[in-house]
Amino acid sequence: MDQDSGRKKTSRRRACKFCADENLVIDYKNAGLLKYFITDRGKLVPRRLTGNCAKHQRAIARAVARARMIALMPFAVTGK
Amino acid sequence: MAERRLGSSRDIPGRTREYETIFILKPDTSSEVIGQANAKIRGVIEAGGGRLLKVENWGRRKLAYEVKKQLKGIYIFFDYLGGAGLVEEVERNLHLTDAVIRYYTIKAAENVDAATKTSTVTDESFANASVPGPDEEAIATGQAGARPFGDEEEEGAFDFEEAVFGKVDEPIRNRG
Numbered sequence: 349m350d351q352d353s354g355r356k357k358t359s360r361r362r363a364c365k366f367c368a369d370e371n372l373v374i375d376y377k378n379a380g381l382l383k384y385f386i387t388d389r390g391k392l393v394p395r396r397l398t399g400n401c402a403k404h405q406r407a408i409a410r411a412v413a414r415a416r417m418i419a420l421m422p423f424a425v426t427g428k
Numbered sequence: 429m430a431e432r433r434l435g436s437s438r439d440i441p442g443r444t445r446e447y448e449t450i451f452i453l454k455p456d457t458s459s460e461v462i463g464q465a466n467a468k469i470r471g472v473i474e475a476g477g478g479r480l481l482k483v484e485n486w487g488r489r490k491l492a493y494e495v496k497k498q499l500k501g502i503y504i505f506f507d508y509l510g511g512a513g514l515v516e517e518v519e520r521n522l523h524l525t526d527a528v529i530r531y532y533t534i535k536a537a538e539n540v541d542a543a544t545k546t547s548t549v550t551d552e553s554f555a556n557a558s559v560p561g562p563d564e565e566a567i568a569t570g571q572a573g574a575r576p577f578g579d580e581e582e583e584g585a586f587d588f589e590e591a592v593f594g595k596v597d598e599p600i601r602n603r604g
Binding site for chain 2: 376377414416417418419420421422423
């Protein structure tokens, strides 16, 4: 708690969703799930914001990279 | 045909690898041409010592970005077992197919025991894969069944966004 005192107060650290729920599989084909881990610019949302554990964050990053290759997800969202 | 290549040192003899190949066809491709392309790839896989596990047609979907001047594409998904060198041959054939605008292969698993995998591909289901599924619009308006992974807003049962981001003070998505 005290570690946070210098920062803006945020909510308590959440557990990784994928560790908590085994049925939730990270799959590059499931763009509907992955889109929650990218910003509206198409960039990956950092782990400190999503609460993912390192293992699952890597899996997300890999899945997003794959999904981008087959045009299921954008590389970048520009104003165009 | 695919020349026999040496496998990786990670390969266990007698086991095989599982690959997933997705390719995207031009949106105006007729189901006849899709069927030909599918049959060709199936032939390559089977001639190269592989075994087809699954073929799916995801229908005409919007691409996340423009690919070869196309904004939509028909997605075909192949799941198969194969050894070293098979993917090269499959991708070479996709490259030669004019209607294909993008292909991508991943290794889904290695050292798979082929006997434990059952194929869901029948002649009938294979023929069905040449018919593009319903358009995105049809799905959005509820005129068609859901796709393999459903689509964006459909589910509703489990609000992932809230589950993941629910307690955050400011909206994450504006920090991009």
